[in-house]
Amino acid sequence: EEAWMNAPxxxxxxxxxxxxxxxxxxxxxxxxxxxxxxxxxxxxxLGNILRMQLLRDKEVLFAGYKVPHPLETHFVVKxxxxxxxxxxxxxxxxxxxxxxxASLIEERFKAELQRKRGPEQMYM
Amino acid sequence: MPSVAHPRQPNVEILELREDYMTFILSxxxxxxxxxxxxxxxxxxxxxxxxxxxxxxxxxxxxxxxxSHRLGLIPLSSHQMxxxxxxxxxSCQVNCENCSVEFSLNVSxxxxxxxxxxxxxxxxRSHDVQPVHNDEHSRGAQGILxxxxxxxxxxxxxxIAKKGTGKEHAKWSPVxxxxxxxxxxxxxxxxxxxxLTEQQKQDFVGSCPTKVYRYNEQPTPQxxxxxxxxxxxxxYCMECKKKADEMGKPDLVSVNQxxxxxxxxxxxxxxxxxxEVFLSALEILKLKLDFLHRQMQETxxx
Numbered sequence: 001e002e003a004w005m006n007a008p009x010x011x012x013x014x015x016x017x018x019x020x021x022x023x024x025x026x027x028x029x030x031x032x033x034x035x036x037x038x039x040x041x042x043x044x045x046l047g048n049i050l051r052m053q054l055l056r057d058k059e060v061l062f063a064g065y066k067v068p069h070p071l072e073t074h075f076v077v078k079x080x081x082x083x084x085x086x087x088x089x090x091x092x093x094x095x096x097x098x099x100x101x102a103s104l105i106e107e108r109f110k111a112e113l114q115r116k117r118g119p120e121q122m123y124m
Numbered sequence: 125m126p127s128v129a130h131p132r133q134p135n136v137e138i139l140e141l142r143e144d145y146m147t148f149i150l151s152x153x154x155x156x157x158x159x160x161x162x163x164x165x166x167x168x169x170x171x172x173x174x175x176x177x178x179x180x181x182x183x184x185x186x187x188x189x190x191x192s193h194r195l196g197l198i199p200l201s202s203h204q205m206x207x208x209x210x211x212x213x214x215s216c217q218v219n220c221e222n223c224s225v226e227f228s229l230n231v232s233x234x235x236x237x238x239x240x241x242x243x244x245x246x247x248x249r250s251h252d253v254q255p256v257h258n259d260e261h262s263r264g265a266q267g268i269l270x271x272x273x274x275x276x277x278x279x280x281x282x283x284i285a286k287k288g289t290g291k292e293h294a295k296w297s298p299v300x301x302x303x304x305x306x307x308x309x310x311x312x313x314x315x316x317x318x319x320l321t322e323q324q325k326q327d328f329v330g331s332c333p334t335k336v337y338r339y340n341e342q343p344t345p346q347x348x349x350x351x352x353x354x355x356x357x358x359x360y361c362m363e364c365k366k367k368a369d370e371m372g373k374p375d376l377v378s379v380n381q382x383x384x385x386x387x388x389x390x391x392x393x394x395x396x397x398x399x400e401v402f403l404s405a406l407e408i409l410k411l412k413l414d415f416l417h418r419q420m421q422e423t424x425x426x
Binding site: 010011013014015021022023024025039042043044045046048049051052088091092095096097098099100101102103104105106108109110111112113115116117 | 131132133134135136137138141148150153154156157159160163164168212289291292293399402403406407409410412413414415416417419420421422423424
């Protein structure tokens with residue numbers, strides 16, 4: 001009687017399954033210093049910033065991401081680096097840099113709030 | 125050891141800050157970061173919303189699930205989200221005080237006039253989580269209308285609110301709308317401006333629907349005959365470009381976007397304050413990245 005009998009539960013969009021790993025690493029067999037990462041239960045929100053940050057790395061020769069199917073919540077990042085680095089190192093660095101950038105924005109925003117609000121305390 | 129050319133130094137400038145509305149400029153960062161924050165504000169910032177409705181009596185004109193749906197959409201003040209667990213993560217069996225808030229609605233109409241059942245009639249068991257009624261500035265009745273009752277009709281309901289995110293259902297989205305746009309970069313070519321007749325100048329200024337330009341009859345060195353009054357009002361409609369083409373001067377003005385400056389507009393439902401939404405979004409982004417970082421390290425070791 002329900003129109004959505006085949007639809008998975010909504011919380012599956014962001015909750016890892018029982019035997020599911022967040023990250024699956026696959027080394028590329030044909031190209032050296034290249035690999036793909038399958039990130040589960042994430043979407044363009046992370047995929048796009050990760051890809052963008054990877055492209056700013058001097059050691060990265062190729063970086064791209066895709067969401068293979070909109071009904072399956074994961075994305076794939078493909079990275080190729082120069083021989084002096086590896087895809088794993090590149091992605092780790094990119095993630096760290098993004099964390100710093102987010103922290104910086106947080107600091108700047110909090111400082112702006114203080115300035116805007118004056119001496120009155122923030123009520124969080 | 126960053127191998128990036130030069131790490132970015134993002135900056136924030138708040139333009140306007142109200143109870144349920146905020147505009148600010150985020151600059152020196154990439155569009156993907158701005159978009160990620162926008163997506164998180166809409167879909168991943170948690171709030172409270174009614175998720176389970178037990179109906180004891182409903183003799184109104186609206187059927188049970190209709191009313192339940194409306195109850196779910198009522199914004200509930202969610203400033204203390206850190207105190208609550210998600211019900212699926214909670215150690216309790218079904219519901220408890222740590223993962224849910226109980227509401228009751230009990231109204232019957234005795235007199236001849238119609239009785240409006242609004243969010244004001246929704247009684248919460250928790251002081252922290254309360255329905256957000258219409259703000260005091262809006263005209264008309266306060267409280268969000270749920271159903272109208274006639275004489276003899278009544279409604280008695282027990283509702284449980286739980287923590288959730290917009291990803292699961294739009295009722296949990298704290299935001300009415302979040303937008304960001306590029307900061308406009310409008311430049312006039314002064315040489316071409318001098319080549320125009322006064323009538324042409326006025327036509328050009330008039331072609332802009334949002335009054336980006338101003339025409340000065342008596343130009344001075346500080347205020348030339350065509351002046352940019354407020355580039356921020358530009359909507360990229362390109363009417364001025366069309367006018368310039370028509371007049372045979374296609375390079376009279378250039379309308380571009382500063383691709384590292386974003387004007388954000390955050391309008392909330394009242395469940396959270398706009399600055400709380402943005403700060404929560406930043407924290408969630410960091411949590412996602414942190415989790416990913418740790419999982420990466422584990423994958424590296426195996």
